[in-house]
Amino acid sequence: MTSTNLPTGTPTRLYIDGEWRAASSGKEFDVVDPSTGEVIARVADATPEDGEAALAAAHRAQEGWAATAPRARAEILRRAFELTVERTEQIALVMTLEMGKPLAESRAEVAYGAEFLRWFSEEAVRVSGRYATAPDGANRLLVARRPVGPCLFITPWNFPLAMATRKIAPALAAGCTSVLKPAALTPLTALLFTQVLEDAGVPAGVVNVIPTSRAGAVTGPLIADARLRKLSFTGSTEVGKRLIAASAEQVLRVSMELGGNAPFLVFDDADIDAAVSGALLAKLRNGGEACVAANRFLVHESVADEFSEKLIERMGSYQLGAGTEPGTTLGPLVDEATRTKVAELVAGAVSEGAVVALGGEAAAGPGYFYPATVLTDVPPTAHILTEEIFGPVAPIVRFRDEDEAIRMANASEYGLVCFAYTRDLNRGLRLAERLDTGMLGLNTGLVSNPAAPFGGVKQSGLGREGGFEGIDEYLETRYIGIADPFAA
Numbered sequence: 233m234t235s236t237n238l239p240t241g242t243p244t245r246l247y248i249d250g251e252w253r254a255a256s257s258g259k260e261f262d263v264v265d266p267s268t269g270e271v272i273a274r275v276a277d278a279t280p281e282d283g284e285a286a287l288a289a290a291h292r293a294q295e296g297w298a299a300t301a302p303r304a305r306a307e308i309l310r311r312a313f314e315l316t317v318e319r320t321e322q323i324a325l326v327m328t329l330e331m332g333k334p335l336a337e338s339r340a341e342v343a344y345g346a347e348f349l350r351w352f353s354e355e356a357v358r359v360s361g362r363y364a365t366a367p368d369g370a371n372r373l374l375v376a377r378r379p380v381g382p383c384l385f386i387t388p389w390n391f392p393l394a395m396a397t398r399k400i401a402p403a404l405a406a407g408c409t410s411v412l413k414p415a416a417l418t419p420l421t422a423l424l425f426t427q428v429l430e431d432a433g434v435p436a437g438v439v440n441v442i443p444t445s446r447a448g449a450v451t452g453p454l455i456a457d458a459r460l461r462k463l464s465f466t467g468s469t470e471v472g473k474r475l476i477a478a479s480a481e482q483v484l485r486v487s488m489e490l491g492g493n494a495p496f497l498v499f500d501d502a503d504i505d506a507a508v509s510g511a512l513l514a515k516l517r518n519g520g521e522a523c524v525a526a527n528r529f530l531v532h533e534s535v536a537d538e539f540s541e542k543l544i545e546r547m548g549s550y551q552l553g554a555g556t557e558p559g560t561t562l563g564p565l566v567d568e569a570t571r572t573k574v575a576e577l578v579a580g581a582v583s584e585g586a587v588v589a590l591g592g593e594a595a596a597g598p599g600y601f602y603p604a605t606v607l608t609d610v611p612p613t614a615h616i617l618t619e620e621i622f623g624p625v626a627p628i629v630r631f632r633d634e635d636e637a638i639r640m641a642n643a644s645e646y647g648l649v650c651f652a653y654t655r656d657l658n659r660g661l662r663l664a665e666r667l668d669t670g671m672l673g674l675n676t677g678l679v680s681n682p683a684a685p686f687g688g689v690k691q692s693g694l695g696r697e698g699g700f701e702g703i704d705e706y707l708e709t710r711y712i713g714i715a716d717p718f719a720a
């Protein structure tokens with residue numbers, strides 16, 4: 233059954249070399265609304281041949297795009313920003329229909345995703361080099377930056393617009409062409425955004441978009457192809473590791489934005505109401521389906537009861553429902569497999585001694601709904617504390633002192649983000665120095681910001697997206713040694 237809600241004109245074909253095309257096999261795959269389980273669209277299913285055509289187009293367009301004036305690239309990006317903002321309602325509705333988040337959150341993602349376009353339109357004209365005299369006073373050193381070359385982008389379903397703009401915008405700004413393979417669960421948002429890029433004046437071949445149900449079969453040959461120079465991936469650590477290994481063959485530049493297991497620390501001197509508000513944002517933004525979602529609430533034993541009671545009350549007020557329904561504040565999970573995994577993690581925690589203080593039962597009926605859930609008395613050894621939950625579940629663990637809190641926070645192979653609530657500035661600085669993390673939210677439950685370098689340490693990834701650092705991922709450094717211009 234096909235929903236009538238999908239805006240008419242939503243593109244469903246591949247975009248290669250400036251043309252909208254059916255897949256070379258003629259095949260399509262289904263896109264499903266997670267709040268009903270019904271098919272809302274069928275999308276062209278790219279084959280390895282389509283992938284090759286996309287990379288060939290990106291490779292052909294590379295020289296011309298790199299030679300395009302930075303100001304011209306900046307103005308295209310600026311236009312893409314404006315068009316994305318103008319089309320907020322259409323993009324937000326499609327995003328909600330294909331991945332489930334409430335419309336208000338989809339609108340927030342459109343605003344967030346668009347800001348990468350604005351930020352990098354401003355950065356496109358600021359790439360600079362340097363000219364220096366060598367230490368011995370003789371030769372001159374000229375250092376220049378140039379685009380890396382054609383890139384492959386592989387993006388996840390949870391932020392289907394922002395994870396694409398966070399890569400495409402700096403690449404365009406730096407002068408790189410690309411092939412984007414969006415997640416099979418959410419190709420429609422990516423295709424709508426492709427239309428924005430086309431309308432903003434991105435030339436044919438500069439960005440190519442190939443949704444597919446066979447990610448490995450289509451991207452594998454591209455990663456092995458010498459025309460590709462960079463792979464930027466956002467997704468699970470498991471897939472990221474495989475892609476790093478595959479990238480070694482061509483010694484590709486790689487950026488890896490991988491999984492997280494964020495600790496949310498609440499100290500005895502914290503403003504507890506502010507900590508609870510921050511916890512809601514860190515836990516329930518995107519229904520908990522975020523790499524930066526708070527995964528473990530580590531709370532000082534003297535404030536654990538107060539924090540837990542207030543968190544239970546506030547999380548209990550979230551309204552579960554379809555993202556398009558007015559009043560919904562918590563949408564469905566993206567698919568049945570995700571819901572089963574969340575339910576199994578909760579059941580496992582309970583078998584290890586955790587107490588379900590709120591929620592804890594998958595909702596009956598169609599769709600993949602799981603309610604806001606709080607687990608108290610979670611033993612520090614519980615399995616749920618070691619895995620990315622990717623759902624609206626808050627496990628609470630107690631700690632005794634700062635050293636123990638830091639030890640517990642660092643006891644993970646991930647290191648994407650930590651959150652900490654304390655009124656003590658020195659403690660905040662000690663945490664900033666001692667936590668193994670790429671990002672720290674100090675008295676805030678949200679760190680994501682297009683002007684900031686987003687990324688992790690340990691198995692959370694390599695490289696940074698956004699901020700001044702974001703464009704560096706798409707630039708090579710070239711050094712030119714020059715003979716002493718004053719020598720006879």
Ligand SMILES: NC(=O)c1ccc[n+]([C@@H]2O[C@H](COP(=O)([O-])OP(=O)(O)OC[C@H]3O[C@@H](n4cnc5c(N)ncnc54)[C@H](O)[C@@H]3O)[C@@H](O)[C@H]2O)c1
Nearest residue numbers: 387388389414415447448451467468471489490491492523
């Ligand atoms: N660090 C970050 O910035 C960040 C942001 C968003 C999501 N994530 C992570 O992403 C994960 C959730 O997203 P997901 O379920 O889409 O992840 P995933 O790893 O399953 O898929 C991500 C992308 O990789 C593709 N893919 C899967 N197998 C592949 C293969 N063998 N070869 C090539 N491509 C392949 C998928 O089709 C999708 O486009 C979570 O772990 C989350 O933490 C990280």
Ligand SMILES: O=CCCC(=O)O
Nearest residue numbers: 390391522523524680
């Ligand atoms: O899912 C991870 C990325 C979310 C974000 O950019 O805030």
